[in-house]
Structure formats: structure tokens, C-alpha cells
Amino acid sequence: METGLSPSIGTLLKQARVVRALTINDIQDELRVRQRYLVALEADDLGALPPGVYARALIRQYAAFLGLDPFELLARYGRARPIERDSVRPSLPVLDRPPLVSLKAVVTVLVVASCIGLFVYLQAQYNSYTRSVDNGGGVTQSALPTTKGRSALLTPFPTAVIVPPTAAALATPVSGLVVEARAIDRSWIEAWVDGSSAMAETLPGGSLRTFTGRHGIRLRVGNAGGVEVLVNGVSQGTLGQRGQAVEAAWTFS
Template identity: 30%
Template sequence: MSTGIGEALRTARQDRGRSVEDVAQVLRTRSDYLRALEDERFEVFGGDIYAKGFLRNYAAELGLDPQPLLETYRREHGEEIGSTVLVSSGAATRPTPRNAPPPWIAWVLVAVVVLAGLAFIGTLGSGRAPQQASQDPASPPPAPVQTEDPDQAGDQDDAADAEPEPEPEPEPTFDGVEVLLALEESSWMRVTIDGSVVLEETVPAGETRAFGGDGADEVVVRFGNAGGVRAQVNGEEVDSLGARGQVVEVRFTADGAETA
């Protein structure tokens, strides 16, 4: 189900006469990520923080206000609210059991017992032994006539209601090493790809940056606030880069991340 986010991005890009590749080059990211945003395939990013970061960057580059799109994303992809227990006067409200009999049944049973007792006393007064009730169980009602096999009928109904399963999304492929950095807090960063410095600046909180790809062998990043940044390497989450405010240099390769 479309939320309108992808359509808004695609329309803004086309209105400005720009291609996905053009915007990807400016943002220094893969065009596949921008196409995923326009197709609303947010699962490609492997986490909300990365998806929202790319969404913010892409919208801003296209001249859109990112906030309404982010609000829509949070509304449509937010956490589900768990079930709650209703309480009244400090105690949990207990539902009435579904199988409890109605009160009038008890009165009917009392009347039956009284009438049976009176009948028994009457037989004693007349000198006749009471007749024993028949022990034969009541005959069961006739089984309903099956006009068709219920299993087959159910299968036919299921087949009629079943919808074709959607094609599975292809797994993302990586050419060399690719690093996604999501800034939970602002941090100064210096990024070096295969020996060439490509970035040296303070990146504000809320942004997501992608580095590497195109056959890159290694990406080395020096962080001024390692604890404020989350990272993925070729789609795999890195446990921790360091503590908040800690200066750390991390070397990323296709095999993972290690402190340089």
C-alpha cells in the first residue's frame, strides 16, 4: 500500500528535470537507494534510522520539506501499540465467562426437582411403586446430509479468495565494500576511500551518508563522536563504533569493521 512518499519524491525529481543518477551523484550514494525510496521499499535500508536519514537527504536535495514525509513515514511504519489491561478501582476488569448459564436456568431446575418430589410422594400414598425412568439414552438427531465434501468446498473457497503471492524482493548486491553511516548525534568525520580523502567535515544529526561501492576495497573513517554514529557494512549492522565523544578511527572492509 502506497503512502504517497515515493510519489512525492518522484514527482519533485521529474519536475526539476533530474535523473536518479544525477541526484545520487550529488548525494554521494547509490542510485539503488533513491529508487528504493521512490518505490517505498524501505526494508532495503535495514533499519528506520537509515531509511529516515536517506529520506531526509533526498527530500532536501529535491527542494521538498522533509518533515511532512518523515511524519508520514513514522505514522505508517511506527511501532505497534501493545495490548493493555483495563483497570477499574485499582483491580483488573475480569470478563464474564462466555459459558456461564443464564440465571433462569437455576429456577427451572428447582421447579423440576419440586415437581418430581411431589410425584414420588403421590405414588407412595397410592401404594404403587414408582415407575423407573427408562435408562435408554435419547436417540441422537439425524446427521445432516452432506451435499459435498466440506474439505473440497473449503479448498475451493480458499482458492477463490487467495491472491497471488508477490514476487520476493531481490537481495541487495554490493560491489566491494559499502558503508552506511547514520548520525544520531552530530559528529566530525574524515572519510578515506582506498587512500583518497572524500569527506572531512562535521555532519549534523539526522543525516545518513553512504561511502564506498564501485569496487572499493576499504573505507577508513575517523569519528570525532563515535558513540553518536551507527554503521552498516554491506548491509550488516556494526555493534558499536565507540563511546559518546570518543575519537575513533575505524577501517571498514568487506569482512567487517575494525578499529584502526
């Protein structure tokens, strides 16, 4: 909560809502957010808000709907609840004493041993080759790689498919999806959350819509180059080219 002369997050939101002659029920119907979260947010009862990314998504969505700067309110929220920045860090056991052998020392020994082994092997191969040449035997046929051997060496491995990190990888405590659609240009957007229709409207440039779901979120846009998407806080860029109709979906398992 802000102190001094600076108004709190809840005060700013409530004042903006009252100026627009809106009730809590109006906000609940428009944003599809539980009333108790809206009441807690306006009362600066931050402890009653959902944890982590859900609370930030709620503040961002509410501020944008009322015409406030969501980034300013998120900065205030971060100062009010700084402990959340460290909440995703796993707790580490406190060691009474340092380990007798460090990991760095073990890796160094293994690397040195591998280099020595490789040198000994190459030296033995070289000595064997020079002895065979000195004895006039030449290089035996078995020493040459066969066609079968070359084929095995040149057989390509399957190409690994690099999958972008999901929310589960970037933020393990999050159980679900939070998709933010920012209209950088005018575009028609239709959204489904967990299989149910969530919205269908034309957004002007500068608009922001946030969707939260447990299993999957699907978007259909009429101007893919005018819509930028973030999934659990990770930017996915625009969905395509300007004027292009695109449908995209994200699932959580």
C-alpha cells in the first residue's frame, strides 16, 4: 500500500470507477472477475487477491478498463508486495559446512582424465600405424572405413524440435494460463477460455484484454499484425501479418 501523499492502488481504481459512474457489479460483468477480488483490490486488501501472475493480470485488466496506466499501478503493486519477487525461488537447505570436494574440482579431474585417455589412445594408434609401415605390411584393409561404416557415420539424427518455454517452465507455481492480447492496431478479436466463449469485439489500437484459464485459451483475430500476445508474462510477438486472419490456441497440462 502506498504511503504519504501518494494515493494507493485501490484509491486510484475506485476514484476512476466512480468518475465513470460504474458500480462493482458493472465491472464484474464487463471483466468477468469475481466481485470479492474487485472489492479487496479497491480496499487495498492485497492479501485477499489471488497469488502471483493472477493478481498482476487483474490489476492490469482493471486499470486498462478504467483508462489508467496499468504499468504505473503494477509498479505500485510491486513496491507494496516485494516478497512476491522471491516467492518463486525454491528454498535451499542451509549447509553446516562446505562439501569436502567441490563440483568444479570433480569436473576438472574428469576433463583432465578424458584428455589423457584420448592422448594415450591416439598415441597407441599412431605407434601401431608406424610399426606396420616400417614392417612393409602397409595399411591393412580392415583399418579403412567400410561403406557400411561410412553410412552409419553419415546417418543424420532426427532434428530436435525446439518448443518455446511454457508457463510451467518459466513460472512453476502458476497453475493455468494467463493470455494478454494487446491491440497495437485496430483489430477484431474473439476469445474462448476453457472451451467457453469469453468475448467477441473490435478493439482499437492501445487496448488490452487479459484472459485466464485452467486448461486452454483460443484467440481468433482479424488483423494478426495488429495484435501482440503475452502468455504467462512471456511475449509471443504479433500473431501474423497486418490484415491477416489468424486463429491461435494455448493449452496447459
